Amino acid sequence: MAKTQKKTLDLVRREMPKQPPEVRRHNFQEVALGYSPELAVEEARRCLQCPKPACVSGCPVEINIPAFIDAIARRDFGQGIRILKEKNCLPAICGRVCPQEDQCEIKCVLTRKGAPVAIGRLERFLADWEAEQGEPELPPIAPPTGKKIAVVGGGPAGLTVAGDLIQLGHQVTIFEALHKMGGVLIYGIPEFRLPKAIVAREVDYLRRLGVKLVTNFVVGKTRTIDSLLEEFDAVFIGAGAGLPWFMSIPGENLNGVYSANEYLTRINLMKGFLFPNYHTPIKRHKRVAVIGGGNVAMDCARSALRLGAEVRIIYRRSRQEMPARLEEIENAEEEGVIFEYLTLPIRYHGDENGWVKEMVCVRMKLGEPDASGRRRPIPIEGSETVFPVDAVIVAIGNSPNPLIPSTTTGLEVGKRGNIVADEETGKTTKERVWAGGDVTTGAATVILAMGAGRKAARSIHQYLTSH
């Protein structure tokens, strides 16, 4: 551990090199290029090594942040990555997509001076550095226990559970509905924010550890949870929140109106942007409206932009309330996405062939705070505005798919279809079944899904070794 030492405050947060906006808006390659070792060391040296680090309490998995930053400052990158991986098995992913400004970085004492240490960027730096060192060595694996675990869903929650349990000597099989592992990391988050090669590397690591990966397998259809329990000692459900919401307004079933899931899946999973070399088509629209203000909406908007469209984000509150990561809002602004705040679509009009051609919106004003603490938007009378559009992407949220609960006996679900599970252990109301990630919380974050996977793995291991 470094000693706390008096030093002059360095309040210059090191910027991470990025593709310039006018270049990146025409390609799907990663926007942020990562720190060089020099930049990383400079940034790491800004850390004050607080004796009571507040940042750690902001991280949902409590990474020992000052310690890994200190390792970077000492150029001991190997040590740094080891510290990270004690708590986070997917640092290359979290370093890129975590909402650090609301988690670890907001707690950093330097935030008060307007320059928190760039914890996420440093995390990403270490993970990328490790990848450059070639295939990581495999950790020691405990002697076989003879216990078998089925993991449903290959997203961050499922991947984490699998990685933890296989190292403890259990046999693990992941069943994934789609033809590729990765969950939202593969079908949702675009290449320009999270290169698919990084996800593939994590999946490959699990394969090398001995996890069995079964794709094209829909639990609840191909086989039920009850049937899996006959063969496996325990089941973990990490099926995510994949059911898209629509607004139920007139014209929503016109051609050219997409769920965010459909639009992003065509591009990311099916590689529609490489059509016709890949065979799934994606339209090159001219004027696209994206409804919503979260990460999903930003990803849709920036994808549509890269396919050549003029893009508007339609959001019913103001910029301050937008749930998307600040970095991604800024990226979208720089790239030329137009933001229509305080605006709500109320219907769509189609042409004679059933394609959307106009979106009718009302303008809103903000009233009193609602249950979520955000000020409630209220329509302004007589403020109808018409936008010409040839595509609309609805990105207002997702909830868990009812497929698994409806085909499983004794599994309790909550109001929004989320599977009820104990927060500390991931135990569900069904014997030998655990759950975690978006399927229990509703759409949340990668790090929370990973953290839930960790806790469930611990609880499953305890159960299996005592039964």
Add this chain to the structure above:
Amino acid sequence: MFRVVASRMIVPNVHLLTLEAPAVAREAKPGQFVILRACEEGERIPLSLSDWDAEMGTVTVIFLNIGFTTNQLAALEEGKTIPTVVGPLGNATRIEKYGTVLCLGGCYGIGSIFPIARALKAAGNRVFTLLEARSAYLFYWEERFEAISERVIHITRDGTRGYRGHIDRLPEVVKDLGVPIDRIIINGCTFLLKRGSDASRPLGISTWVSLNPIMIDGTGMCGVCRVTVGDATRFACVHGPDFDGHQVNWEELLHRRKAYMVEEEVPFRTSRCNDHGCKA
């Protein structure tokens, strides 16, 4: 990977493909479908199950060779493999003792309605089968239907077999049968489903259709398969594929099916014709 066990053209431009997919075969029920990909770069397309064999671990689909992916599938030889066969998806057709059921199939739907007719017969129904095609040479599997139907009736556009004309003549067919029909079930192209439903409406016979919109994941994740049924938006993959044919908004569905007509042709025009863009 899923191995091709049989692949042949059964009548002009209509292909049969039997694939090794034991997990799907074990669970398959009449009226369900699978999603296939023909190669690593391929798109995901839904095809109704026409048959399966749980013991052999195989499933059979029948399809019209009309687009890029079906063209690839049609070209598959026995022993080759494809990367995705996932299912069985959708809800099974509801099999009950209705009394007398008229099963109407056209095109690939002649294949997919067969297991439905078979199950209805086994459940104690009287089954009449009505097969529809442009011309007599497009019928197949007739001996299968003969074995389970009271009668097999044909209708052809050119009059080469049975009634001449389109399915609009359904009321006449029903009248000629001379028995009250309790339920009509239709499988086939969207036009057959729509016109069959239109034709049965005045008869007041409950009519169920198996919808076939564009799909990607087939589990309710993408929502591209949404259809309006009555006042509600439904996802054909999870709420269907069977719906009350008198409640479906056909105009909307026909538009939605045509959304990618232009793109469907692009790979044909631009692909390197020696390998069609992939290794399948």
